[in-house]
Amino acid sequence: MSTGPEAPAWSPRRPLRLPATVWPLLALAALLAFNLIWTPGFARVEVRDGRLFGSLVDIFQNGAPVMLLAVGMTLVIATAGIDLSVGSVMALGGTVAALLMVEHGCSVGVAASAAVAAATLCGLWNGVTVTFVGLQPIIATLVLLVAGRGIAQALSGDQKIRFEEPTFEFIGNGAVAGLPFPVYLVATAVVLTFLALRWTVLGLYIEAIGGNARAARLCGLPVHGVRLFVYAFSGFCAGVAGLVAAADIKEADVANCGLYLELDAILAVVIGGTSLNGGRPRLIGSLIGAVIMQTLTISLQMRGVVTEHTLIIKAVVVVLVCLLQSDAARLFCRTALTRGRGLGYPPRR
Amino acid sequence: MQGIHKRFPGVHALDDVSFEVRAGEVHALMGQNGAGKSTLIKVLTGVHPRDGGSISFLGRPFHASSPADAQRQGISTIYQEVNLVPTLSVAENLSLGQAPRRWYGIDWRSVRRQARERLAEFGLRIDVDAALGSLPVAIQQMVCIARAVAVQARLLIMDEPTSSLDRQETDRLFEIIARLKARGVGIVFVTHFLDQVYRVSDRITVLRNGRLAGSFDAARLPRIELVAHMLGKSIEETTALESRGSTARGPQAASAAPLLLSARRLGRRGAVEPFSLELRAGEVLGLAGLLGSGRTETARLLFAADPADTGDLYVGGARLPGRHPREAIAAGLALCPEDRKADGIIPEMSVRENIALVVQRQLSRLGLVSRRRHAEIAEEFVRRMGIATPDLNRPVKTLSGGNQQKVILARWLASRPQLLILDEPTRGIDVGAKAEIERLTDRLAAEGLGVLFISSELDEVVRRSHRLIVLRDRRHVGELAGNDLSEEAVMNLIAAPAGQGDLDSGGRP
Numbered sequence A: 001m002s003t004g005p006e007a008p009a010w011s012p013r014r015p016l017r018l019p020a021t022v023w024p025l026l027a028l029a030a031l032l033a034f035n036l037i038w039t040p041g042f043a044r045v046e047v048r049d050g051r052l053f054g055s056l057v058d059i060f061q062n063g064a065p066v067m068l069l070a071v072g073m074t075l076v077i078a079t080a081g082i083d084l085s086v087g088s089v090m091a092l093g094g095t096v097a098a099l100l101m102v103e104h105g106c107s108v109g110v111a112a113s114a115a116v117a118a119a120t121l122c123g124l125w126n127g128v129t130v131t132f133v134g135l136q137p138i139i140a141t142l143v144l145l146v147a148g149r150g151i152a153q154a155l156s157g158d159q160k161i162r163f164e165e166p167t168f169e170f171i172g173n174g175a176v177a178g179l180p181f182p183v184y185l186v187a188t189a190v191v192l193t194f195l196a197l198r199w200t201v202l203g204l205y206i207e208a209i210g211g212n213a214r215a216a217r218l219c220g221l222p223v224h225g226v227r228l229f230v231y232a233f234s235g236f237c238a239g240v241a242g243l244v245a246a247a248d249i250k251e252a253d254v255a256n257c258g259l260y261l262e263l264d265a266i267l268a269v270v271i272g273g274t275s276l277n278g279g280r281p282r283l284i285g286s287l288i289g290a291v292i293m294q295t296l297t298i299s300l301q302m303r304g305v306v307t308e309h310t311l312i313i314k315a316v317v318v319v320l321v322c323l324l325q326s327d328a329a330r331l332f333c334r335t336a337l338t339r340g341r342g343l344g345y346p347p348r349r
Numbered sequence B: 001m002q003g004i005h006k007r008f009p010g011v012h013a014l015d016d017v018s019f020e021v022r023a024g025e026v027h028a029l030m031g032q033n034g035a036g037k038s039t040l041i042k043v044l045t046g047v048h049p050r051d052g053g054s055i056s057f058l059g060r061p062f063h064a065s066s067p068a069d070a071q072r073q074g075i076s077t078i079y080q081e082v083n084l085v086p087t088l089s090v091a092e093n094l095s096l097g098q099a100p101r102r103w104y105g106i107d108w109r110s111v112r113r114q115a116r117e118r119l120a121e122f123g124l125r126i127d128v129d130a131a132l133g134s135l136p137v138a139i140q141q142m143v144c145i146a147r148a149v150a151v152q153a154r155l156l157i158m159d160e161p162t163s164s165l166d167r168q169e170t171d172r173l174f175e176i177i178a179r180l181k182a183r184g185v186g187i188v189f190v191t192h193f194l195d196q197v198y199r200v201s202d203r204i205t206v207l208r209n210g211r212l213a214g215s216f217d218a219a220r221l222p223r224i225e226l227v228a229h230m231l232g233k234s235i236e237e238t239t240a241l242e243s244r245g246s247t248a249r250g251p252q253a254a255s256a257a258p259l260l261l262s263a264r265r266l267g268r269r270g271a272v273e274p275f276s277l278e279l280r281a282g283e284v285l286g287l288a289g290l291l292g293s294g295r296t297e298t299a300r301l302l303f304a305a306d307p308a309d310t311g312d313l314y315v316g317g318a319r320l321p322g323r324h325p326r327e328a329i330a331a332g333l334a335l336c337p338e339d340r341k342a343d344g345i346i347p348e349m350s351v352r353e354n355i356a357l358v359v360q361r362q363l364s365r366l367g368l369v370s371r372r373r374h375a376e377i378a379e380e381f382v383r384r385m386g387i388a389t390p391d392l393n394r395p396v397k398t399l400s401g402g403n404q405q406k407v408i409l410a411r412w413l414a415s416r417p418q419l420l421i422l423d424e425p426t427r428g429i430d431v432g433a434k435a436e437i438e439r440l441t442d443r444l445a446a447e448g449l450g451v452l453f454i455s456s457e458l459d460e461v462v463r464r465s466h467r468l469i470v471l472r473d474r475r476h477v478g479e480l481a482g483n484d485l486s487e488e489a490v491m492n493l494i495a496a497p498a499g500q501g502d503l504d505s506g507g508r509p
Helices: A022-038 A055-078 A086-102 A110-129 A136-156 A166-173 A181-200 A201-211 A213-218 A223-249 A263-273 A282-302 A305-324 A327-339 B037-044 B067-072 B091-096 B106-122 B137-150 B167-182 B194-200 B223-231 B237-250 B293-304 B324-328 B342-344 B350-365 B371-385 B401-413 B431-446 B458-464 B487-493
Strands: A044-047 A049-056 B002-008 B009-019 B027-030 B053-054 B074-080 B155-159 B186-190 B203-208 B210-217 B259-268 B272-282 B285-286 B309-313 B333-336 B419-423 B450-454 B467-472 B475-481
Touching: A022 A282, A022 A305, A044 A282, A049 A055, A055 A181, A055 A201, A055 A223, A055 A263, A055 A282, A086 A110, A086 A136, A086 A223, A086 A263, A086 B342, A110 A166, A110 A223, A166 A181, A166 B091, A181 A201, A181 A223, A181 A282, A201 A213, A201 A223, A201 B350, A213 A223, A223 B186, A263 A282, A282 A305, A305 A327, A305 B194, B009 B037, B027 B037, B027 B194, B037 B155, B037 B186, B053 B067, B067 B074, B074 B137, B074 B458, B091 B106, B091 B137, B091 B431, B106 B137, B137 B155, B137 B167, B167 B186, B167 B194, B167 B259, B186 B194, B194 B223, B194 B350, B203 B223, B210 B223, B210 B333, B237 B285, B259 B293, B272 B309, B272 B475, B285 B431, B285 B458, B293 B419, B293 B450, B324 B333, B333 B401, B342 B401, B350 B371, B350 B401, B371 B401, B419 B431, B431 B450, B431 B458, B450 B458, B458 B487, B475 B487
Parallel strands: B009 B210, B027 B186, B027 B203, B074 B155, B155 B186, B285 B450, B285 B467, B333 B419, B419 B450
Antiparallel strands: A044 A049, B002 B009, B002 B053, B203 B210, B259 B272, B259 B309, B467 B475
């Protein structure tokens, strides 16, 4: 490589070159360490009926819906978009599955597939309004945030739909080799998506489109196609999350299922290091982000913190992790520590 | 500025550089990309702290903690890009942060009056209530200057102010510079255009590799010597480089060479009137015309970046539907766009990924990605084109302008196109990189590529082209080839009154 006279002007004090996931991982480690030491019973894991129980397991069992949403959301945000509708689409998915089983006597397989298909269609609709109608993603998906839950309420007659269907409940409550079934769902989703990002053009194209959509189009990339795909995929993930949430409580609770979960998913992605301006999708970071959110929820519950305070503490942690990731903020702290001053400029006369 | 030092990790960006500007003089700051011009300006205006040396201004030691602070103390900077708020009106932009106030709030009536007065000083008569973004870039830049000067600037720094201006607009800017000079304002002028330097500058300071190459009286520095100082080469070498131009025009493409592209009455409303053109293998076809004459629009139609309203486009004998650049690329076309930042690079992505983006489609039908293969291709082109980057994983935005342009060229050459459209490939890059890109154009044509070469630098496009089409006001008004092809002939066609010299059909049948 030639480093000629045209050596590029680097930013002063180049930040340490570490993998981007280091910071959220560090935050998670700190959180876990705190809980292992100070929260009684946090580390306890018991085996009952051949499956594991304990708060460490709960993090993954209860956090599965957010983790699934975060997988889809990562791709959408990497294309410089956003999907606000996932919580409502979750509710719609759960409702469709429950209705088909309870009122139409469909088999579990048919009900689950139809629910996921309906959710994917919702995502595709978002994609169409973003790419072909040209709405801004935040508005386009806001439409389904409102309408999605509305449709679910209309379908269910605004009633909770209870069901007794052991096979279906397995999706939310079942266990394989001691671990809850949702853990396997999340693992499959993360691994497959990760491989797709790494070994196919998907990751390259998403990053190019998020980084500069005009340039991507001039390079002949299928900009519309990729956008349609990421929104549809986000809908698909929301559908699966909806199945897990409904199966977990044996009912489709239209009013509460997935409520505000889109926000948790977005936070998880942001904590994970994917830029809201688009760019490289940080899938593993998003997963860590979702785990952080859920660990926080569960540890605060175990420590008996009231709900109102929980939300405030969550907000503080999110801000801290985001600051930790910012080169500028870290530089500021380092200079402040080493020089005892805000910024490294000589004093003004 | 005396003995200024600035170090960045791995680079000694400024090494003992001294620089002075007198009141009422225009001082040109010259040098190749990466020579340290921008760094020097940034140290002066408080963007970067300096590592050594001293600065004095109006006889007193000077320190600015930020560009805003520098401006308060009388040093204003105008950047290449317009740094104002496009959605606010002209008057609002001019008074931003310093609006006259009354007890009831902002005194809008005097805001407008002051804006009109300030603009009148520059001979600008525009609607001060118009949104800034709705005006031509040149006017926006004038508004920037009006704003910069309004805050009692004693020293005005202009970083490539003319790179987006056409000839008339540049003339207007130079008038303004003359007025400011008369008012005793010192002006630092950074540009790549040699003609302009000699038109306005009193003195010239040249930087090379972060060191001072010298300060000269403009009147006593021959052009060829200036280039020699910038390149760090002896005058003989430079002379060889410059005169190469006249002899370097390749052999006329034989009309027997296969026809690569033909456009028949291709046009798009509001962009460019229907035109016809043909391009053969091994031929360099130039497009010349003023800014806004339809050059870029022509390129975008040929590349299917914008859909055509009328006409047909044939590439290699097959008709191109022209809906998406993908079709053009599949047919063997490539486009280096005019606006490198907006349409070319993907700034956050690495050099490797930026180069591999187009060729990837040819590597695997299933869309599988091999990073090793990408790295091999990128490495080959980094070496072949002399792209200066510490490693392939560096985000392309950290490279200098000339190297970014080479990355875009590499991206297209990697896809082995048959026809390359170069839209202003040398804009905003230094003399050395310019010469390299011109040489590359020649070589590619010799290898049998068809090249469409668009440039607003007349000498460059005349020197490179075998055949040249002249545009005026969104129409193709003439075609020159062989001995008829000269700068003078092109200028005559551009300057000809409307309706005269136009081809019947707006192009060649």
